Amino acid sequence: MIELGKKQELTVAKLVDFGVYLGETENAGEKETVLLPKKQVPEETQKGDKISVFIYKDSSDRLIATVREPKITLGEIAVLRVAQVTRIGAFLDWGLEKDLFLPYKQQTKKLHENEEVLVALYIDKSSRLCATMKVYHYLRTDSPYGEGDTVTGVVYEISDNFGVFVAVDDKYSAMIPRQEAQGNYKPGDELTCRVTAVREDGKLTLSAKKKAYMQIYEDAESVYEIIQEFDGELPFDDKADPKIIQREFGLSKNAFKRAVGHLLKENKIEIKNGKISIR
Known part of the structure; x- marks a missing residue:
């Protein structure tokens, strides 16, 4: 199965003038293949050869393969540069020809061109790859840190009920509880904090204050x-x-x-x- 947003090793099923069609096997049917454009096809490629590619969608919303290395894959988190800001959302540079769309509703603050933002990659209801700054459900809970350790992270969301949500090392789930969150915080702030507890689920509780x-x-x-x-x-x-x-x-x-x-x-x-x- 060809999976959107993931890197896969696929087999050359058909050679054409404008590239090669890749599938899970060299006998894959037309509906089971995806195009790798000619300019990205390795020299002397033959039917049956295996090629490692990333699957996304082109400007016509069709599945397409690329040998380029994306800066983020499905379900992952990465810091990406804002290439353009529009009324419907922003577009991020993720290393591919077509920029990655970050919908307005998935933003947690006002964005500006060339700033860097922490995002996760997901598939929206229209089966398109999109970015979100609401990364809570994508953060890992297996950090190597323990109580008393000093960590650095970025604020990605603020809740009046719970506190300040922080992505430690841009990948681990952490929070400064509301009662500890003294001061003015905003998404994008970089913090150095002290780990006050490691919860049973692996998430970190932080304090921006020293002992x-x-x-x-x-x-x-x-x-x-x-x-x-x-x-x-x-x-x-x-x-x-x-x-x-x-x-x-x-x-x-x-x-x-x-x-x-x-x-x-x-x-x-x-x-x-x-x-x-x-x-």
């Missing part, structure tokens, strides 16, 4: 810099509404209080009349 005793120094430095941006005085103290703290600092109220406490111990700030000021 508490290390994170407090980083948070304190960030808070101090933002107070400076307020001309050295915040119009509120550590009893402020958590929503205000999240908006201004990207921190939970508890993390903010710890950072403020650290700055107080270092005598860098003071709290007076409901305001935080630099000393």
Whole structure:
């Protein structure tokens, strides 16, 4: 069976002026073969020879074979360059003559030409090969990482209910839980995170924060810099509404209080009349 979107070793069933027809056997019928265009046929090819090819569809929506190496195959994930953006979707460079279509509904953010995006390859309802940025179901769950490891990945989707979904090494399934996802994240962000757990299903739970005793120094430095941006005085103290703290600092109220406490111990700030000021 000739399979769309996959690499296969097929047999030359018929030679014609414009190429060769390939099938599972050299006696395959016309409906069981696919064309490999003449310019891609190896020299001195004969009937019965085996050729490794990739199967996709041409501009007329017909199955066609190529000896070129695609950058992604069916069910796989890869980072591809955006070649063109249109009103109905984007077209990606995947190493073949015809660019790969990424439908608008399968995008998780606004795209621009020449940027690189993480996508999976699937077959749509019209039996066409398409790309999707919604890669959750295509990510692997057999990562080599364990609790405490530091990993890098890219944000591919954000859920208000669950958290920030991350593709570690562009292929492993991971998530920063909603309660841990302090800060402003968007699809395409590259993150360095700490593995806090490996679930039974193999998916990774991440924290973008370092261990508490290390994170407090980083948070304190960030808070101090933002107070400076307020001309050295915040119009509120550590009893402020958590929503205000999240908006201004990207921190939970508890993390903010710890950072403020650290700055107080270092005598860098003071709290007076409901305001935080630099000393």
